[in-house]
Amino acid sequence: MSQLQDKFGRRFHYLRMSVTDVCNFKCTYCLPDGYRPDGRSKFLALSEIExxxxxxxxxxxxxIRITGGEPTLRKDFTDIIRAVADNDKIKTIATTxxxxxxxxxxxxxxxxxLRRINVSVDSLDPKMFYQITGENKFDEVMRGIDAALEAGFERVKINAVLLKGFNDKDLPRFLHWIKHTPIDLRFIELMETGLGRDYFQAHHLAxxxxxxxxxxxxxxxxQPAADDGPAQNFSHEDHKGRIGLIMPYEKNFCASCNRLRVSANGKLHLCLFTENGVxxxxxxxxxxxxAELVERLHGQLAQKSETHFLHDGITGVTQHLASIGG
Known part of the structure; x- marks a missing residue:
């Protein structure tokens, strides 16, 4: 079966698969009011995921990256990992x-x-962590990162969304942390969503x-590896860890796109922004x-746009990043 490819020659071998919209944190840039169920959501069952x-x-x-919401809130999260791992064509299984x-x-x-794991840590200051996430769980999360390193994960990454007025002074502290800790630290540029224009204008940091x-x-x-995401990665001879920057507003950001998304309700999203999903x-x-599903996937790839339209202030239908797995 031919590989998924769009009309711009981009090949897609990376799927971000959301398994739930639910999250127990209240991050200011994503779900500031916390998760609010609409009473209609019925997330993909294990057999549908398979x-x-x-x-x-x-x-x-x-x-395949298993995402949410917070994916580990699913009681069958371990079973989902096994279901993906049972497919020998899937070489890398990750989660956020x-x-x-x-x-x-x-x-x-x-x-x-599971072999790769990304943990969201937007500040190394416990008070700022609480201010951003709405949860006083900094020490618990940090112990979890230590547990992941001890478990033998081939790659542990830390995600931090850049926020002017919140964590923009934290860079020295982060750099000190990864001097002796072999993790990948990724700074993610804040993206505007349908519910966050005022927040974006107040806190966006390039x-x-x-x-x-x-x-x-x-x-x-x-230089990026073949299965890397959109981050620009940097290393330093005096540091065990690396730094990655995800900058969606940089020119040609979409040129190397290699990922697709499926929401927790089974909708294919060709882009994080711009469309309702199929x-x-x-x-x-x-x-x-x-066979019919594969045919539908190929048909949709033919309609993928060359780029998002964030530079034009067009955020599409995405109301918050938790809704389709970020």
């Missing part, structure tokens, strides 16, 4: 988490087949500013539907 993974694996997907369950379950998830500081301090750019769930009920 059929989804099987179809994507037939069209070249080699990396707020880390609150990591301390207790890191080894269990590793044994199930990733290019951080990049300039790193270069001045002797950090060097690392329902796949009707074709996730039986293995016999796989």
């Amino acid at each position: 059929n989804l993974v099987a179809a994507f694996s037939e069209v070249g997907t080699q990396k 988490t707020n880390g609150y369950r990591l301390e207790k379950h890191a080894k269990e998830w590793y044994d199930a087949g 990733g290019a500013d951080i990049k300039s500081q790193l270069v001045e301090q002797g950090w060097s750019y690392d 329902d796949l769930r009707d074709l996730l009920q039986h293995e016999s539907q796989r």
Whole structure:
């Protein structure tokens, strides 16, 4: 079966698969009022996830990131990991988490087949962490990161959203942390969503500013690996950890796009922004539907735009990043 490719020649071998919209944190840039169920959500069942993974694996997907909301809130999260790991065409299984369950379950998830993990830590100051997340769980999350390192994960990444007026003074503290700790620290530039225009205007901080500081301090750019995401990675001979910058407002950000998204309700999203998504769930009920599902995937890729329209202030239908897995 031919690999997914759009009309601009981009190939897609990376799927971000959301398994829930629910999150127990109240991050100011994502869910400042906390998760509010609408009473209608019914997230993909394990059997539907298995059929989804099987179809994507037939069209070249080699990396799957299990996302949310907070994916570890699903009681069958370990079973989901196993279901993905059972497909031998999937070479890399990752997840993104707020880390609150990591301390207790890191080894269990590793044994199930999870190999890469991203933990959201927007500040190394416990008070600022609480101010951003709405939860007083900094120490718990940090112990979880230690547990992940001990469990043997091949890559542990820390995600921090850049926020002017909140964590914009934290760079020295982060750099000190990764001097002796072998983790990848990723700064993510704040993106405007439908519910966050005022917040964006007040707190957006350009990733290019951080990049300039790193270069001045002797950090060097690392050439990306084939399955890397959109981050520009930097390393320093005096630091065990690396730094990645995700800068969606930088020119040509979309040129290297290699990922697709499926929401927790089974909708395919060709981009984090701009469109409503295409329902796949009707074709996730039986293995016999796989050929039709693959055909639908190929048909949708032909309609993918060359770029997002964030530079024009167009945020599309995405109301908050938790709704389709960030």
